[in-house]
Amino acid sequence: MALTDETLADLALSRSSLDRVAFERRRPEIIRELLDDPHTRVAEVRGDRMRVAAQGGPSPDGALALALRAPEHADRGRLALLLGRDPAGTAYLGVVGDEPDGQDASPVDDPEVDGWLTMRQAGEALCPRDAGVFTTALALANWHGAHRFCPRCGAPTEPVEGGWVRRCERDGSEHYPRTDPAVIMSVVDPDDRLLLGRGAHWPEGRFSVLAGFVEPGESFEAAVAREVAEEVGIAIDGARYLGNQPWPFPSSVMIGFAATTRQTQLTIDPVEMAEARWVEREEYRVLLRDGSIRTPSGISIAKRIIERWLGQTVESVVERVS
Incomplete structure (x- = not known):
């Protein structure tokens, strides 16, 4: 994916400076x-x-x-x-x-x-x-x-190759670290409002942009379109790559996108979402200042995606009333 002026830089968990010395x-x-x-x-x-x-x-x-x-x-x-x-x-x-x-x-x-x-x-x-x-x-x-046991035969596995492989003690098969890709995306309507959602098991006031795991045989862009359609019932017009970062909770990598849509009528999936809403920038600033809405954590790409749309950091909004 080509880098552009809109690509998010210096994501908190994407800053490793070590040579991984694979050999x-x-x-x-x-x-x-x-x-x-x-x-x-x-x-x-x-x-x-x-x-x-x-x-x-x-x-x-x-x-x-x-x-x-x-x-x-x-x-x-x-x-x-x-x-x-x-x-x-x-x-x-x-x-x-x-x-x-x-x-x-x-x-x-x-x-x-x-x-x-x-x-x-x-x-x-x-x-x-x-x-x-x-x-x-x-x-x-x-x-x-x-992954302490072999998925093929159930025998114990042992760490080898500096902890980057587990080898079955019975059949000798080798197993490698798992990383689960997930897409996370801003969705903006024709009035430049941002779509925010609250997960089914999230506390009141905690909202973020939509996200979901990539399925087998699926491109990242297709996953963005599918997740938005499944969670809130709208179709997107396209998705632009913003950046990615590892997310070891427990083993994901988050791939960020910005999407647009011409549809505004939301039909949420109650299994996945407790609620979803469109917000204007000034409305979002007001909700931040009075504590009605909470943003994702500072290390998350979700926060950076929201700030990209907002045009300023969350902290700079809150500091104005501190």
Whole structure:
């Protein structure tokens, strides 16, 4: 897809700066060697959290930084993931902390205790390297947690190739990380109003642009048209690519589009949608300021798509009444 002046830049989770060193993964001893090297930087994943710390002084790259560490003896018994190397050659490993009985083993209930934060809480404030480390490690950890057994014969699988493959211990078949593509789109009518929807299980006031998973044998543009038709009963005239970003919740990539329509009468699918509405720009600003409507999180491409239509950031709207 060609980039244009309308393509969204610097999406929060699309800023990885590491070389993924795919050829190094093939060496069976690579993880052991990196765990023996005190210069290796380790990012530990516990459940859906990593430990972060505030940057010292003003930083143009990010207000938070991952609390990376050297390898520990306990890491030898944990799932280790080769994330890549930085331009200086330093290697980065993701290490998955213990999870008893498959449950989240994060030692904290308060997300801010000891600096253990989720991607949603920390992602926007991390520098490109750390955002990429967190995103990749979390996506891989989620995949490993859900694919411990062979889909062909049911035997246990083991991680190989630096954590990027799982191999069946019985039949030797290899299985690779799963990424589920989903389209997300603004839809604008002839009066330049934006279509917003509230999911069937979302709380009151939480609205976003429409989205849905791509089906087998379907192009991204066809998925945009189908999802809009299914969820609100209108046909679009066309869709333009805006950008994409990984979304490791648990294993998606979001592909953004801008669509237009000449139809305004909505017929919502009650299974998918609680409500849908058209909003004008000034109306949306008023709803933001009085708290009647909530936007998606700061790390999401959904927020950036809405701001593209709005012509300003959500924060700049709210700050006017703060």
